[in-house]
Amino acid sequence: DGGITQSPKYLFRKEGQNVTLSCEQNLNHDAMYWYRQDPGQGLRLIYYSQIVNDFQKGDIAEGYSVSREKKESFPLTVTSAQKNPTAFYLCATAPGRGYEQYFGPGTRLTVT
């Protein structure tokens, strides 16, 4: 059963704690992406990776970190430096340039 999984669906953390969001894919896609979605706004790119052990900052990378040690996995860490971490986070993959992106189900992060 091919697809993209994000876990957990809902995540609650206290302010000041780092938290890691999981994204796993078995589509054999090279590119992976992390987006943040806030009410009334579109998707904003946090980080993306084209190949293993390489990734680039997106438009709103401050306060976030990623790793790409395996092709299948692209975890996102929301650090305590992120001023407003409460949001809906979407992971996506793509087979390459010029192709549509495929999205996971998302993780709703609430920090109090």
Add this chain to the structure above:
Amino acid sequence: AQTVTQSQPEMSVQEAETVTLSCTYDTSENNYYLFWYKQPPSRQMILVIRQEAYKQQNATENRFSVNFQKAAKSFSLKISDSQLGDTAMYFCAFGVNTGNQFYFGTGTSLTVIP
């Protein structure tokens, strides 16, 4: 800079009627792809339709079709015979061949009224 503009934050349509969602974009690239995504209340992003910029023929996918005007940098989505399940947020997006990023609009919230 690449930008995508959706000027209609909210729209509504009667069931079985037709509705058109607008999208304009700005890019200096010549080779790019355009997409419409649907995000229902479940928040799962679903690809609705795709258009290659080099193709003059407008893409169609069942009840969904686009009106692609390259010179005007316009890419509208037409939904025919609207169904209750079409109620969702719709995002216009494009990606360029020379890069790996996508650029999304801010979305149009569509409600289909029974």
